[in-house]
Amino acid sequence: MELSVKDLLFGVKRPQSWWDEHPDQEKIFEEIKESIRTEGMQNPLEVTMEKRGYVVEKGNQRLRALLELGIATAPCLVTKRVVNPTF
Numbered sequence: 001m002e003l004s005v006k007d008l009l010f011g012v013k014r015p016q017s018w019w020d021e022h023p024d025q026e027k028i029f030e031e032i033k034e035s036i037r038t039e040g041m042q043n044p045l046e047v048t049m050e051k052r053g054y055v056v057e058k059g060n061q062r063l064r065a066l067l068e069l070g071i072a073t074a075p076c077l078v079t080k081r082v083v084n085p086t087f
Helices: 016-021 023-039 060-069
Strands: 002-004 008-010 045-050 053-058 073-082
Touching: 008 060, 016 023, 023 060, 053 060, 053 073, 060 073
Parallel strands: 008 053, 045 073
Antiparallel strands: 002 073, 045 053
Protein backbone atom coordinates (compact mmCIF):
# COMPACT_ATOMS: atom_id res chain seq x y z
CA MET A 1 0.00 0.00 0.00
CA GLU A 2 1.23 3.49 -0.80
CA LEU A 3 1.04 5.99 2.09
CA SER A 4 1.73 9.68 2.37
CA VAL A 5 5.12 10.25 3.99
CA LYS A 6 3.68 13.08 6.08
CA ASP A 7 1.24 10.60 7.68
CA LEU A 8 4.02 8.27 8.89
CA LEU A 9 5.45 8.45 12.41
CA PHE A 10 8.95 7.44 13.39
CA GLY A 11 9.06 4.29 15.49
CA VAL A 12 12.53 5.37 16.64
CA LYS A 13 13.53 9.02 16.62
CA ARG A 14 17.24 9.37 17.24
CA PRO A 15 18.47 12.59 18.85
CA GLN A 16 21.38 14.43 17.25
CA SER A 17 23.62 13.28 20.11
CA TRP A 18 23.15 9.65 18.97
CA TRP A 19 24.25 10.54 15.44
CA ASP A 20 27.24 12.46 16.85
CA GLU A 21 28.31 9.34 18.77
CA HIS A 22 27.87 7.07 15.72
CA PRO A 23 29.50 8.88 12.79
CA ASP A 24 29.52 5.74 10.60
CA GLN A 25 25.71 5.68 10.76
CA GLU A 26 25.54 9.09 9.11
CA LYS A 27 27.61 7.72 6.21
CA ILE A 28 25.28 4.71 5.94
CA PHE A 29 22.28 7.06 5.99
CA GLU A 30 23.74 9.14 3.16
CA GLU A 31 24.23 5.94 1.12
CA ILE A 32 20.59 4.97 1.76
CA LYS A 33 19.43 8.43 0.74
CA GLU A 34 21.49 8.36 -2.47
CA SER A 35 20.17 4.89 -3.32
CA ILE A 36 16.58 6.09 -2.92
CA ARG A 37 17.31 9.20 -4.97
CA THR A 38 18.83 7.24 -7.87
CA GLU A 39 17.00 3.90 -7.74
CA GLY A 40 13.81 4.58 -5.78
CA MET A 41 12.54 2.56 -2.85
CA GLN A 42 13.56 -1.07 -3.21
CA ASN A 43 11.76 -2.37 -0.11
CA PRO A 44 8.56 -1.12 1.54
CA LEU A 45 8.58 0.40 4.99
CA GLU A 46 7.10 -1.92 7.59
CA VAL A 47 4.49 -0.06 9.60
CA THR A 48 1.94 -0.78 12.28
CA MET A 49 -1.43 0.93 12.48
CA GLU A 50 -1.75 2.32 15.97
CA LYS A 51 -4.21 4.64 17.63
CA ARG A 52 -1.86 7.57 16.94
CA GLY A 53 -1.41 6.60 13.27
CA TYR A 54 0.98 4.61 11.07
CA VAL A 55 4.24 3.95 12.95
CA VAL A 56 7.35 2.83 11.08
CA GLU A 57 8.78 -0.29 12.71
CA LYS A 58 11.39 -1.05 10.02
CA GLY A 59 12.72 1.68 7.77
CA ASN A 60 13.14 4.76 9.95
CA GLN A 61 16.30 5.83 8.09
CA ARG A 62 14.49 5.37 4.78
CA LEU A 63 11.64 7.53 6.11
CA ARG A 64 14.14 10.21 7.11
CA ALA A 65 15.67 10.04 3.63
CA LEU A 66 12.26 10.33 1.96
CA LEU A 67 11.48 13.42 4.02
CA GLU A 68 14.83 15.03 3.22
CA LEU A 69 14.41 14.24 -0.49
CA GLY A 70 10.90 15.70 -0.54
CA ILE A 71 9.30 12.46 -1.74
CA ALA A 72 5.58 12.53 -0.99
CA THR A 73 4.61 8.84 -0.80
CA ALA A 74 6.21 5.55 0.19
CA PRO A 75 5.38 1.90 -0.35
CA CYS A 76 4.40 0.41 3.01
CA LEU A 77 3.59 -3.00 4.37
CA VAL A 78 1.18 -2.87 7.31
CA THR A 79 2.44 -5.67 9.54
CA LYS A 80 -0.17 -5.45 12.29
CA ARG A 81 -2.85 -3.23 13.67
CA VAL A 82 -2.70 -2.15 17.30
CA VAL A 83 -6.08 -0.60 18.01
CA ASN A 84 -6.25 -0.74 21.80
CA PRO A 85 -2.71 -0.96 23.18
CA THR A 86 -2.56 -2.23 26.74
CA PHE A 87 0.19 0.11 27.89
